[in-house]
Amino acid sequence: DIQMTPSPSSVSASVGDRVTITCRASQSISTYINWYQQKPGRAPKLLIYAASALQGGVPSRFSASGSGTNFTLTISSLQPEDFATYYCQQSYISPWTFGQGTRVEIK
Amino acid sequence: EVQLVESGGGLVQPGRSLRLSCAASGFTFDGYGMHWVRQAPGKGLEWVSGISWNSGNIDYADSVQGRFTISRDNAKNSLYLQMNSLRPDDTALYYCAKDKRSGIAAAGFDYWGQGTLVTVSS
Numbered sequence: 001d002i003q004m005t006p007s008p009s010s011v012s013a014s015v016g017d018r019v020t021i022t023c024r025a026s027q028s029i030s031t032y033i034n035w036y037q038q039k040p041g042r043a044p045k046l047l048i049y050a051a052s053a054l055q056g057g058v059p060s061r062f063s064a065s066g067s068g069t070n071f072t073l074t075i076s077s078l079q080p081e082d083f084a085t086y087y088c089q090q091s092y093i094s095p096w097t098f099g100q101g102t103r104v105e106i107k
Numbered sequence: 108e109v110q111l112v113e114s115g116g117g118l119v120q121p122g123r124s125l126r127l128s129c130a131a132s133g134f135t136f137d138g139y140g141m142h143w144v145r146q147a148p149g150k151g152l153e154w155v156s157g158i159s160w161n162s163g164n165i166d167y168a169d170s171v172q173g174r175f176t177i178s179r180d181n182a183k184n185s186l187y188l189q190m191n192s193l194r195p196d197d198t199a200l201y202y203c204a205k206d207k208r209s210g211i212a213a214a215g216f217d218y219w220g221q222g223t224l225v226t227v228s229s
Contacts, residue, residue, distance in 0.1 A: 034215045036216075043220065045219075094157075098152040
């Protein structure tokens with residue numbers, strides 16, 4: 001199975017900060033990666049698909065890039081509603097595996 | 108508005124069975140792949156199973172292969188998960204999720220239900 005390793009596991013940041021989360025795949029997955037946001041007690045929400053495509057309705061402060069094994073999700077200016085856990089997920093080969101998540105906390 | 112509503116969760120003893128359902132509305136159900144994703148309490152997300160638009164492609168995580176069966180009824184806009192031989196480590200919130208595409212390539216789970224809790228304990 002492909003392992004997805006996020007970094008860091010948690011980050012403390014302030015409103016307005018630029019936040020970058022990375023995800024490393026255990027083998028090349030081209031650009032077959034999706035990113036999700038999950039708030040406590042809520043279902044995950046798709047933010048980015050195919051490595052860099054913004055899902056409809058997602059604010060443009062979210063962006064992502066990468067290919068092969070190294071990927072990043074960036075929040076350009078952190079907003080109060082962005083404090084959540086972020087998951088990467090590979091869609092290269094089954095089983096479709098998720099990273100363990102990066103928790104973005106209020107500093 | 109897309110809606111996915113899971114049901115069928117509950118407390119069950121180890122070794123017993125449970126059937127989850129997901130009622131879909133607000134989109135052309137038979138045009139998309141569908142998946143089950145679970146989340147153990149306080150843990151991350153784990154993909155469980157997926158089924159293509161016409162049930163022609165079905166796939167399972169190794170952890171549930173041979174015990175769980177996914178199915179769909181396009182006439183009823185419904186997705187199902189038959190769970191047999193349940194184990195304590197199957198305890199989780201089970202989400203129904205829509206694929207962005209018709210297959211099961213997990214191109215992105217773009218809509219999720221609120222989840223139904225399955226607790227396996229004696």
